[in-house]
Amino acid sequence: MKDTIKVKDKEFKVFINAGEIDAVVTRVADSINSELEGRVPLFLVVLNGAFMFAADLMKKIKIENNISFVKLSSYTGTRSSQVVNELIGINEVVKGRTVVIIEDIIDSGLTMRRMLDILQQQEAADVRIATLVFKPNAFQSDYKIDYIGLEIPNDFIVGYGLDYDGFARNLPDIYKIVE
Numbered sequence: 001m002k003d004t005i006k007v008k009d010k011e012f013k014v015f016i017n018a019g020e021i022d023a024v025v026t027r028v029a030d031s032i033n034s035e036l037e038g039r040v041p042l043f044l045v046v047l048n049g050a051f052m053f054a055a056d057l058m059k060k061i062k063i064e065n066n067i068s069f070v071k072l073s074s075y076t077g078t079r080s081s082q083v084v085n086e087l088i089g090i091n092e093v094v095k096g097r098t099v100v101i102i103e104d105i106i107d108s109g110l111t112m113r114r115m116l117d118i119l120q121q122q123e124a125a126d127v128r129i130a131t132l133v134f135k136p137n138a139f140q141s142d143y144k145i146d147y148i149g150l151e152i153p154n155d156f157i158v159g160y161g162l163d164y165d166g167f168a169r170n171l172p173d174i175y176k177i178v179e
Contacts, residue, residue, distance in 0.1 A: 007164045008164060012177055018172040021172075021173070025149065028149050041063070042066045044068055048161070057102060098125060106129070113143065131147070136151055156176065158175050159171035
């Protein structure tokens, strides 16, 4: 593991190592397994960023479940565009189901608000949110986040699925930008 890396034109330093991430994923999985025992939730993974979190999380989920993938986006470069573009919709029937949205990061919360609206329109019975990373200082919404891996300051981060213009998603650790 390198302490600092360069991604395109920016420098980043290690912020959360792979071991810490694994412990967080285990804690989130344990909570989901406990709270949703006896149900068969549909996990909706928000691509592209949540793919690593979802893969590790699902290995630790012991309850019966289904999984599907959606793609919503509101980022350009290092800043949220504040406009959510629906790219790939929900192909599963969610009416009457318990749905757990798996997200890599919630900052402004606008992308998730759009997802919640879509699931409400489709009459999901119970919608829960699991996010690896939450930025409370950037949050501009009022919904409950059921499973929060880590709360962090409003720093720009990459690695473990999170990217900078499509780069650095493959890193096992999370790095934060060096200003």
